[in-house]
Amino acid sequence: MNFYVQSLFIAVPSFIILIIIEMIVSRIKGIKVNEPEDMISSLSSGITNTTKDAFKVGIVLISYAWLVDNITIYKIEPLWLAVLIAFIVQDFTGYWMHRLNHRVNMFWNRHIIHHSSEEFNLSCALRQSISETFKFSAILMIPAALLGIPVKIFMILGPIHLFMQFWYHTRLIGKMGILEYIIVTPSHHRVHHAINSEYLDKNYGQILIIWDKMFHTFQPELED
Template identity: 35%
Template sequence: MDVEIILIALSPIFLIFIAYEFLKHRQNYVIKDSLANTALALMHQGADAIALLFLMPIFYWLYEYRLFDIEIGLVSLFSAFLLQDFLYYWFHRASHHIHWLWSAHVVHHSSTEMNFSTAFRQSIMYPITGMWLFWMPMILIGFDPKIVFTVVALNLAFQFFVHTKIIGKLGVLEKVFNTPSIHRVHHAVNPGYLDKNFAGVLVIWDRMFGTYAEEQDDKPCRYGIVGQIDTFNPITISFHQWLYMMRTAFKVKGTKAKIKVLFGYPTSSVNHDEKGQSSVKPEVYE
């Protein structure tokens, strides 16, 4: 499929950047962490490829009910990029506020390191939790599914380059584009940084909808998740939050409480008492 082909084609570029960063800034790497990132990337790509084999016929069935016939051209491609980036913002924001989606997205945030290999740290569960649902409006409007997923792949490819500590602030570009500085804030668990900067390519959505936070020189980013799981095992990383969510939903009584577990604000699968690290409000499912 186009998504996998584009990302695989760009892999040599990604690997060159990782090699450079590793050789020049070895202190930013933990070998076991980067190996876990690689394993998770391979698992994710395999799951996505299988999911698209089943989902693409559904997407083309949906495409039959499109509102418009959109011809491919510079304007339509730019419109596809802009709309997909807008939808990505809402998918990303929802993934931090809805437990069902966070159970997959938590994988990407679970590293305490920030380097180019962190971009590879993705979840095998994205197809199950329904990331693809967020692209359906584009198909219904009239964008061919292949165009939609090509734009998705290019958006994700761009995001590889914002996962690093070796690039500082980029001046006026910070006003429009997602940058390493902006994305470092997104990966941080510091109070004031948590649940900020959901940008894919354009940071204008964060600025428009009140989720922007600037990296402060006097507040260095602390990376990871609230309730750090402290493991390099890709299976545990992939499923710890998912298992916790399902066990909690099974344990609580009442339909309303179960729905709150699944679709309310996420809670941690690990107890934590690191003073000042968490700004997450505890949830009570009773």
């Protein structure tokens, strides 16, 4: 059983608990964040997408394992440094893949389902397409391959990085002080999902917000 499937036994119950907590808190605060039909749609698409990934359905155009076997020029040690570099490369790759999903029509056609909800809540984080058939993101991971970062690190880091993107799909958490300058927060991601003209095509970051600031796609959430 691969790590992704194993991690689902922790991630899925955690997601369900957090969604229930969000529903309870929103009711206490008098903020409507869920519609039953919308939530069912989000959860059903999440189930089908997760099933697809668990069974590894898709065509890998270029694999990271192949890159490591063929272009490694130096093997990074110690392990903690390899993990740190892997995380940075994973997040950098995620930023650019997310940006491509928005800016290239072919990719937007599959990513649009994630933005199709009229609500912004934790369940919509699970609203993902099953049509991502061709996988080529490894091409952006060449720096890690050159440094000989082991495939196993990405096999473990990948699901963790993915699941860390769940929590910020909520309207119930405001701005988070100094963290706003370091990581992607609910405030940042509300901007990304908004349809206001000043917010369009902004905040593609997945964990670190630095990529949006480096590549001029950052937009803070305005008070009004």
